Amino acid sequence: MTTLGDLAYKAAMPLVRVADPDDPRLADYRELQALGQRPDPRRFIAESHLVVERLLRSAYPVASVLATESHAARLGPALAARPEVPLVVGEQPVVRAAVGFNFHRGVAACGLRPPALRWSYMSSEPCLKSSVAEDMLVSDTLARPSYTIAVAQGLCDPANVGAIVRAARAFAVDLLLLDRRGADPLSRRAIRAAAGNGFAQAIAGVSDLVATVERLRGAGATVLAATLGPRARPLGAVVRPARLAILVGSEGEGLPEALRAVSDDEVTIPMAPDVDSLGVAAATAILLHALAGARAPGL
Missing domain, CATH: 3.40.1280.10 (SPOUT methyltransferase, trefoil knot domain)
Structure with missing residues (x-):
């Protein structure tokens, strides 16, 4: 079974654990939450395992992936292919508070908008x-x-x-x-x-x-x-x-x-x-x- 430690070792990915929704490393998600329905000129949020996996396998730049531990482990191959993308892991309540909606999907990513x-x-x-x-x-x-x-x-x-x-x-x-x-x-x-x-x-x-x-x-x-x-x-x-x-x-x-x-x-x-x-x-x-x-x- 793949673990987060295995992923970080094999792909040398930046792995960050957060326990506070106000953690500065979650700023992108909080700022996008504050915009509501208004689009951000630089960033966007993708959510759910399938959508985030497709984002990671695309040519789009990705600022970070935010997930619970179990969902992050399921994304193992896609994350391993993008070792430059920071993986931020937190418990469900922390993740839900950061993204600002009922986060039952377990994983989100902050992508960078193409020109x-x-x-x-x-x-x-x-x-x-x-x-x-x-x-x-x-x-x-x-x-x-x-x-x-x-x-x-x-x-x-x-x-x-x-x-x-x-x-x-x-x-x-x-x-x-x-x-x-x-x-x-x-x-x-x-x-x-x-x-x-x-x-x-x-x-x-x-x-x-x-x-x-x-x-x-x-x-x-x-x-x-x-x-x-x-x-x-x-x-x-x-x-x-x-x-x-x-x-x-x-x-x-x-x-x-x-x-x-x-x-x-x-x-x-x-x-x-x-x-x-x-x-x-x-x-x-x-x-x-x-x-x-x-x-x-x-x-």
Whole structure:
């Protein structure tokens, strides 16, 4: 049976034991707790064994892992692969007090937010950095002979954002672009809804969606807007192009006219006549399944 001592010896990981929720080494967790629903421009919290393991196995920088002893031991292989990540261990009441919610999951991690996912409203600084990071991700994707790009506009519910992140990963979307006016994909709710799949999915925030869509079209992408309008073609009649961008909009208002105007075509999912629409997460999953397809093995 793996013990914490074994892990620290084999991986030379920094192992810290805490007995006080006010311990300075728990400051990241307390500060994120104090923010409530507001995102931090530099950090985020991931929780649960599965999600933290996926974070540790990703390329994301991780500031620390906070866990009870039993949960830390279960994460042994993932922790051993990241010996630079400090492991902070405490009893359940100490951990619960530090993170500020009912911590029955037993493990959390403080991750460092990549520049492409620093929303422009978080501080006065990250706008330029986010633009550079976004540009690099878009440029790399557009250089490929074939790709699928999903663009989501105005999604305010973190659970919807997380579900779309999960669907994008499931159906091998090459790049997911999210409206920076929408919900943060690195909020706790979004990460939970995505089941940690976002750590292996290329995602960037977009400030000017119309300009971005025009750029995609100019580079050779066929842009399909998901709508309920009379111009929309049934999904089954659409032939998948090699370079595809799919636009989805908010549940309340759908895609605005400005985005429909810069799209090549509109597509809709046929439904029973007495059903007005699907939820945006379910609709996006159907669209991606039909048009993107699972070109990579599932997680």
